[in-house]
Amino acid sequence: MKSENSNIKVTFIIPSWHYWNDPIKHQPYWEMHYATHVKSAGYKVSIEDLRVSDKSSFENMTNEIEESDFYFYWIFKTGDAFEIYSIAKILKKRFPKSIHAAGGTHVDKEPYDSANNFDAIVKGPGEKAFLKIIEDSQESKLLKIYQSNYSEIPFSSTLIPEREFLPDNLIVNNKLFTGYADVPGTLTYFSRGCIYKCSYCTYNVPNSLQVRTPTQIKNEISYLKDRYSIKGLLVKDEVALNPNKKICSETLNAIQDSDVIWRGQTTTLATYDQLKHAADSNCLELAIGVETADEFVMKIIDKTWQDREQIFRFGENARKVGIKIKVCLILGLPGEPLDIVKKTIKLLEELQPNFASVSGFLPSPGSPIANDPKKFGIKKIDKNWQKYSHLLFRFADDEDVGLPFEYDTSSSSINNFSREKIVENIIEVQNWLKERGMVY
Ligand code: SF4
Known part of the structure; x- marks a missing residue:
């Protein structure tokens, strides 16, 4: 750590998360994760949280932000891209000497578009890249693209994110376990x-499962319990029950030893034994990506590793061990039959999940469907990122973003909707779902 680093100011920006009904409910994990890494090199790091800003204009959102040498952004969802581009532009105008750099799944998948909006971009993980950007900029040799590979930076080699960058009330709340009890909770990975x-997904970055060690898990939970008195954890992993039985067991043992309740998401491939162990570790609820009630669509979206039997077996096993299930569904996928609504409701009636959420299909940039839209009967994909959101009509009936594409509605198309x-x-x-109290 160089002592002169402490004179360099770095600010991570959290966008407003405009597509969430209650953006304060969840925590900006990845910004805190990368901020922790930059801080560990001795830089003066802060986080500006625009979720709590005046959202009437981008100017208003940014006018409280103080001057910094570097502004860093992590664009996890394309739905944030337009806002973050706009914020970076305004800040650059206010502070012309500042350097702006962004990484995240959107940047990985749309590098050229992103590169046009920042001084530098990060492809792949940012633990080393953000530091290299600072160093290179100080030596006047800033590059446009900084690429790292996930295989070189296992998650287990990274630091546990410090939460002190934000006020306590933005780290812990009682809303993550609504419906269970008054549980102070936060989220983690x-x-x-x-x-x-x-084929619709871009959350599989990296395309491997990098895991924390049991010691890291225990240390993180212990930190969250001691510092924030948390009692519940939302585990945001894409696949909380690792298909590798040994890793799954070690992870669950670490959670169990830590004595917190938790909920998360996983695949329907989880076995009875894994679900039983999850229940023993105080897992209250698991979300599963069922996505569609139609077998043909399941094939089109390349999810043939789960079928109706698999889904129902998971449901039955989860019920047996006392874990509630939330079914995640997508409507508007390629190949849907005319009676998709009827089929979806029938599946829900038979499976009887505790909760369900329905999203509108989003051809996320870089996903197999977005890369080859014609193959999936899509005539046009709108690249106006302002229209991107997948939580369409979940919170209000008048949302005007989402479904930024059109099918070719000619009779030969794969989807005529x-x-x-x-x-x-x-x-x-x-x-x-609302009539049955199944959404939250
Ligand atoms: S299981 Fe499929 S939808 Fe879920 S994160 Fe993996 S690739 Fe994406």
Whole structure:
């Protein structure tokens, strides 16, 4: 650590997360993760949280932000891209000497578009890249693209994110376990990435499962309990129950020893034994990506590793061990039959999950479907990132973002639904769920 580093100011920016009904409910894990790494090299690091800003204009959102030498951004979702580009532009105008750099899944998948909006971009993980950007900039040799590979930076080699960058009330809240009890909770990741390749998805970055060690898990939970008195954890991993039985068991033992309740998401491939162990470790609820009630669509989205039997077996096993399930569904996927709403409701009636959420299909940049839209019957994908959001109509009936694409509605198309029809389908299923108190 060089002592002169402490004179260099670095600010990470959290966007407003405009697509969430309550953006304060979840925590900006990745910004805190990378801020921790930059701070560990001796730099003066802070986080500006625009979730709590005046959102009437981008100027208003940014006018409280103080001058910094570097502004860093992590664009996890394309739905944040337009806002972050705009914020970077305004800050650059206010502070012309500042350097702006961004990484994240959106940047990985849309590097050229991103490179046009920042002084430098980070492809891959940012633990080393953000530091290199600072060093190179100090030596006047800043590059445009900084690429690292996840295989060189296992998650287990990275630091546990410090939460002190933000006020306590933005780290802990009682909303993550609504419906269970008054549980102070926060979120974390015990793994990053996913080994599957569902054709609509870009959350499988890296395309492997990098895990925290049991010691790291215990240390992190212990820190969160001692410092923030948390009693519950939302485990945000894409696959909380690792398909590798040994790793899964070690992770669950570490959580069990730490004595917190938790909920998370996983795949329907989890076995009875894994679910039993999860229940023993105080897992209250697991979300599963069922995605569609139609077998043909399941094939199209490259999720044939789960079928109806698998889904129902998971449901039955989860019920047996006392874990509640939340089913995640997507409407508007390529290949949907005309009676997709009827089929979806039938599946829900038979499976009887405790909760369900319905998203509108989003052809995320870099996903197999977005890379080859014609193959999936898509005539046009709108690249106006302002229209990107996948939580369409989950919180209000008048949302105007989402479904930024159009199918070719000619009879030979793989999906004949117009945007209006997809909207109608989503609202119909949403209403069905709302009437039964199955959404939260
Ligand atoms: S949808 Fe889930 S299981 Fe499929 S690739 Fe994405 S993260 Fe993995």
